[in-house]
Amino acid sequence: MLGRGVKRKWSCLEELEAEVVAEATITEEKEQSGKDGQEDEAGLLIDPSKSVMSHLQQRQRVLGLCLEKLQRYQAGMELSLRRSVLLINTLRQIQEEIWSDGVGTCTSDSRLSISGVHADDSCLLRDDFREDVPVTCPGCAEGDGESLSLSPPLSPEFPSQEAIDFPDQQKSLPAAAISTFSDAVNAMGYLSDLALDDIFEDIDTSMYETSDLPSAWATGSLWPVSVSLWPDEDVKLRSSSHSSTGSLQSCLVDLNDLDHIMEILDCRKVLRKALRSHGCHGFFPLLGLFLCSLNTTGI
Amino acid sequence: MGEDTDSTPALNHHGFLPDHNYVTEADIISTVEFNHTGELLATGDKGGRVVIFQREPESKTEPFSQGEYNVYSTFQSHEPEFDYLKSLEIEEKINKIRWLPQQNAAHFLLSTNDKTIKLWKVSERDKRPEGYNLKDEEGRIKDISTVTSLQVPVLKPMDLMVEVTPRRVFANAHTYHINSISVNSDYETYMSADDLRINLWHLDITDRSFNIVDIKPANMEDLTEVITAAEFHPHHCNLFVYSSSKGTLRLCDMREAALCDKHSKLFEEPEDPSARSFFSEIISSVSDVKFSHSGRYLLTRDYLTAKVWDLNMESKPLETYQVHDYLRSKLCSLYENDCIFDKFECAWNGSDSVIMTGAYNNFFRMFDRNTKRDVTLEASRESSKPRAVLKPRRVCAAGGKRRKDDISVDSLDFTKKILHTAWHPNENIIAIAATNNLYIFQDKLNSEMH
Numbered sequence: 001m002l003g004r005g006v007k008r009k010w011s012c013l014e015e016l017e018a019e020v021v022a023e024a025t026i027t028e029e030k031e032q033s034g035k036d037g038q039e040d041e042a043g044l045l046i047d048p049s050k051s052v053m054s055h056l057q058q059r060q061r062v063l064g065l066c067l068e069k070l071q072r073y074q075a076g077m078e079l080s081l082r083r084s085v086l087l088i089n090t091l092r093q094i095q096e097e098i099w100s101d102g103v104g105t106c107t108s109d110s111r112l113s114i115s116g117v118h119a120d121d122s123c124l125l126r127d128d129f130r131e132d133v134p135v136t137c138p139g140c141a142e143g144d145g146e147s148l149s150l151s152p153p154l155s156p157e158f159p160s161q162e163a164i165d166f167p168d169q170q171k172s173l174p175a176a177a178i179s180t181f182s183d184a185v186n187a188m189g190y191l192s193d194l195a196l197d198d199i200f201e202d203i204d205t206s207m208y209e210t211s212d213l214p215s216a217w218a219t220g221s222l223w224p225v226s227v228s229l230w231p232d233e234d235v236k237l238r239s240s241s242h243s244s245t246g247s248l249q250s251c252l253v254d255l256n257d258l259d260h261i262m263e264i265l266d267c268r269k270v271l272r273k274a275l276r277s278h279g280c281h282g283f284f285p286l287l288g289l290f291l292c293s294l295n296t297t298g299i
Numbered sequence: 300m301g302e303d304t305d306s307t308p309a310l311n312h313h314g315f316l317p318d319h320n321y322v323t324e325a326d327i328i329s330t331v332e333f334n335h336t337g338e339l340l341a342t343g344d345k346g347g348r349v350v351i352f353q354r355e356p357e358s359k360t361e362p363f364s365q366g367e368y369n370v371y372s373t374f375q376s377h378e379p380e381f382d383y384l385k386s387l388e389i390e391e392k393i394n395k396i397r398w399l400p401q402q403n404a405a406h407f408l409l410s411t412n413d414k415t416i417k418l419w420k421v422s423e424r425d426k427r428p429e430g431y432n433l434k435d436e437e438g439r440i441k442d443i444s445t446v447t448s449l450q451v452p453v454l455k456p457m458d459l460m461v462e463v464t465p466r467r468v469f470a471n472a473h474t475y476h477i478n479s480i481s482v483n484s485d486y487e488t489y490m491s492a493d494d495l496r497i498n499l500w501h502l503d504i505t506d507r508s509f510n511i512v513d514i515k516p517a518n519m520e521d522l523t524e525v526i527t528a529a530e531f532h533p534h535h536c537n538l539f540v541y542s543s544s545k546g547t548l549r550l551c552d553m554r555e556a557a558l559c560d561k562h563s564k565l566f567e568e569p570e571d572p573s574a575r576s577f578f579s580e581i582i583s584s585v586s587d588v589k590f591s592h593s594g595r596y597l598l599t600r601d602y603l604t605a606k607v608w609d610l611n612m613e614s615k616p617l618e619t620y621q622v623h624d625y626l627r628s629k630l631c632s633l634y635e636n637d638c639i640f641d642k643f644e645c646a647w648n649g650s651d652s653v654i655m656t657g658a659y660n661n662f663f664r665m666f667d668r669n670t671k672r673d674v675t676l677e678a679s680r681e682s683s684k685p686r687a688v689l690k691p692r693r694v695c696a697a698g699g700k701r702r703k704d705d706i707s708v709d710s711l712d713f714t715k716k717i718l719h720t721a722w723h724p725n726e727n728i729i730a731i732a733a734t735n736n737l738y739i740f741q742d743k744l745n746s747e748m749h
Contacts, residue, residue: 058631062577065635078387081475081494082525082544083640086581089523093577 059094066091328732330719334398334406337723339421340368340730341408342737343393347377349410351421351461352739366728368739372421372461377412389414395480397489399502407466409489413476416491418467418502426454472498472508479529485536492529492541495522499553511559512541512551527642528588535594538563546583546601548608566597566608568615578630578639586642591651592724598654600645603627605656607668620666620673623658625694625708638713646722646729657717660706661733662692678717678731678738689740 066087073079079087326344333340340352353371380389391412399407405422430452435441475493482489490499490511497512512529516522525544532538537553549562570579582602589598596617597608603624606616622643626633633639638659645656657663658675666673675692695705719732727742 059577061631062634069637082527082584085522085525085544086584086640089580090577093580 059097062090063094066094327735328719328737329392330394330396331721331730331732331737332396332398332408333721333723333730334408335400335724337725337728339371339398339406340721340739341396341398341410342730342732343376343396343410344735345390345392347375347379347391347393347412349374349376349393349396349408349419366741372463374419374463376410376417376419377415380414394477397480397482399482400486402486409480409482411477411480411491414470414473416469416477416480416500417465418469420462420464420466422462422464424460424462425456425458427457428452429455467502467505469500469505469508472500478527481529481531481539483531483536484534488536490529490531490539492526494525497526497529497539497541497559509557511553511557513558513560527585530588530590533590533592533594540588540590540597542585542588542599544584545580546585548585548588548597548599550610564610564613566613566616568606576630578634581634581639582630587644589645589647591647592649593651596651598645598647600643600656602639602641602643605645605654605666607654618668620654620664622656622664623662623694625696626659629708633713636713638716641716642718643716644719646720648722648727649725655720655722655729657720657731659713659716660694660711661715661717662694663717663720663731676740678733678736678740679715680736 069079069087070084070091073084326346326348328342328344330343331340332342338354340354342350342352344350350373351371352368354366354368357366376393377391379391381387382389389412393410393412395409395411397409399409399418401407405420408419408421410417410419429436430450432446432449432452433441469491473491473493473496475495477491477493479492480489481492486502488499488501490497491508492498492512495513495515496510498508499511500508512526514524514526523545524547527542527544529539529541532540538550539553539559540548540550542548546567548566550564550566551559552563553559555561555563570583585599585601587598587600590596591598595610597610599606599608599616600622603622603626605620605622607618607620609617630639643657645654647654652669653665653667655663655665661677661679662675663678664673664675675694676689677692690704693702693705694708694711695701696708701707715734717731717733721730723729729740731738731740
C-alpha cells in the first residue's frame with residue numbers, strides 16, 4: 001500500500017481504517033434496512049461488528065472462493081453443471097466489475113498512464129515493457145482505484161486502502177483517505193524503474209504461448225486479480241523477490257505484484273489442467289477464458 | 300385452511316400433529332411424492348432405493364389413528380454405474396419419483412437417477428393357485444405314477460405380497476444430469492429434463508425420445524444458463540414450463556414447433572438494482588417449479604423466496620413469500636460452505652390456498668395465500684412426539700429481541716435442511732424429508748395459522 005519512502009504513523013492508519021470501516025458499516029446497514037424495510041424489531045439487524053466486510057474485501061473473498069471451488073473439480077470432485085455455471089457467472093461478474101472499476105476511476109498520476117489503458121492493449125508486463133510504456137501490474141491496472149494489494153491483506157493497514165474505492169457505492173470518502181490513496185498511487189511510479197524482465201527471465205512461459213487458442217480467447221479482458229490460494233508460493237516469492245530486488249525491500253507493493261504474477265501463473269496452470277482433464281463434461285473450455293486473459297499479460 | 304368446528308379434546312388448538320416418524324436405514328432421502336389419490340407415498344434415497352408407504356384405512360375402533368402410513372414395499376430402483384467412456388461414476392441416487400395415474404389394480408411409478416429413468420409396476424398378490432397335478436405344494440415335480448386323479452387348481456388366499464417389477468428402462472438419452480421428470484396429462488407421454496435438454500418420451504417406447512428443448516450453445520464457452528426444473532401443465536397436454544438458473548421461467552407450447560426452444564411466455568422478475576450483489580444470480584436460480592392443481596398458477600422456489608406466478612402475467616410474480624430472509628446478510632458464508640447452492644422444493648396444498656417449502660435447521664414453512672399468514676414448524680424427534688401438536692417456531696436475528704424458544708440466526712444448523720416436501724393431493728397431510736428421516740404430519744383440525 002505504501003510507496004517507498006512514504007512514512008505513515010500507525011495510529012493514523014488505525015484511525016483511517018476505523019473511519020472507513022465505520023462508513024462501510026453505516027452504508028451496509030442502510031442498504032440492509034432499506035431492503036428489509038418491513039422488518040420489525042425482531043427482524044434482521046446486522047450486528048456490525050460481526051458482518052462488516054468492505055465491498056472490495058468481499059469481492060476478493062468471493063473471487064477466491066470461486067477459484068477454490070472450481071479447482072476442486074480438478075482435484076477429482078465432480079461439480080454439477082449448474083454449480084459450475086453459477087460459479088463462472090459470478091467470476092465473470094467480478095471480473096467485469098473490476099474492469100469497470102479500473103476504466104472508470106482514473107484519478108491516478110500520469111506516470112501510471114492508466115487512463116490510456118483498454119482491455120485489449122493493457123500493458124501488463126509485456127515483453128517490451130522496458131520501453132517508455134509505464135508498467136502496471138495486473139493488480140494495479142484495473143484501477144488505481146483498486147488497492148495495490150489485491151491478495152488478502154498482508155498487513156493490517158491494507159484494508160483501509162482497499163476500502164477506499166467504491167465508485168459504484170457512492171460512499172463519501174474522508175479527505176484523509178483520498179490523500180493517502182494518491183500517495184500510494186504515486187508510489188506506483190517505481191514500476192517503471194523496475195527491471196522486471198530480469199525477474200521473469202527464468203520463468204518458462206512456453207506453455208502459455210500457444211497458437212491454438214481460439215481468437216476469441218485472445219481478446220479476453222484482463223485477468224483482474226490474483227488470490228493467495230497457494231500460501232507456500234507466497235513465502236517462496238517473498239524471499240526470492242527480496243534477493244533480486246534488494247532496493248525494493250521496503251516496498252511492500254513489489255512483493256504483492258510478484259505474488260500476483262506468480263499466482264496468476266499458478267492459476268493458469270490449475271485452470272489449464274482442469275481444461276485438459278474434462279473435455280467430456282464439455283463446459284470447462286470456459287476456463288480457457290481466464291487462461292486467455294492471462295495470456296494478454298504477455299507472461 | 301379454514302376453521303373446522305370438529306374438535307377433539309386431546310388435539311385442540313393449532314398446528315399439525317405428527318403421526319409417525321420413520322427412519323429409512325440412515326440413507327438420505329432425495330425425493331418424496333404422493334400418488335394421485337394420496338393412498339401411497341413414495342420416497343427415494345441416495346442409495347437408489349425406493350420405499351413406498353401405504354395409508355391404512357380408517358379404523359372405526361380407534362378414530363385417532365385414521366390413515367397412518369406404513370411401509371408397503373421397498374425395492375432397489377437404481378444401482379451405481381460407471382461410465383467407462385468418461386470415467387465418471389453415475390450415482391444411484393433417486394432424483395425424482397413421479398406416479399402415473401392409476402388405470403388398473405396395479406400402480407406405476409417412474410423413478411430416475413442422473414441418467415436413466417425406469418418405470419416400475421407395483422402390484423399386489425393375495426391369492427395363489429393350489430392343487431397342481433404335476434407339482435406338489437413345494438413345487439417339486441410329482442412322480443407320475445402317484446397321480447391317480449385329476450384336479451383343477453383353485454385360487455386360495457395368501458398373505459398379501461407386494462411385487463415390484465421393472466417394466467421399462469429409458470436409458471441413454473441424457474448427456475447431462477436429469478433433474479426432473481413429469482408425466483403428461485395425456486397419460487401416454489412424459490418428459491425428462493437435464494441441465495441443457497428436455498426429452499419427450501412415450502411410456503411404451505424406450506429406444507427413442509424426442510428432444511423438445513435444447514439450450515446447449517454451439518460453443519460451450521457461451522453457456523451461462525442451465526435448466527433447473529420442468530413440469531407439464533396438469534390439464535393441457537401441450538403446455539409445459541421449465542425454469543433456469545437465472546431465475547426465469549419459460550412456458551412452451553408443443554403445438555408451435557417440434558423443438559420448443561422459443562418460449563411462448565417468459566416469466567421473469569426484473570432485478571432490483573439496489574439489491575444487486577455477487578450472489579444475486581445464484582440466489583435467483585429457481586430450484587423447483589410446480590403448477591397449481593388448477594393449472595392457473597406456478598409456484599417457484601429460489602434460495603430465499605417462494606413466488607406464485609399467474610400464467611397470464613409474465614412481468615412479475617403475483618405473490619412473493621420470504622422463506623428465510625434472515626439469511627440475506629449471511630450469503631457470503633453460505634456461499635463459502637456451499638449451502639447457497641442447496642435446492643429446496645416447494646409444494647401446493649390440494650386447494651392451492653397454501654404453499655409449503657423447507658428451510659434449514661429442520662424447519663419448514665407454510666404460507667396461506669388468502670390470509671397472508673405464515674408459520675414455521677420444525678421436523679425433529681425432539682420437538683414432536685406422536686400425537687403431539689407441533690409448536691410454531693421463530694427465528695430471530697442475532698442480538699435482536701428474543702422471545703423464549705426463539706432460535707437465533709447464528710444457531711441455525713445448516714446441515715439439517717429440508718429440501719423435499721410433499722402435500723397430500725386432497726387432505727392436509729404432509730410428508731417432510733429431514734435428511735434420512737421421513738415425517739408425516741396430519742392436520743386433525745383445519746387449523747388457523749399464525
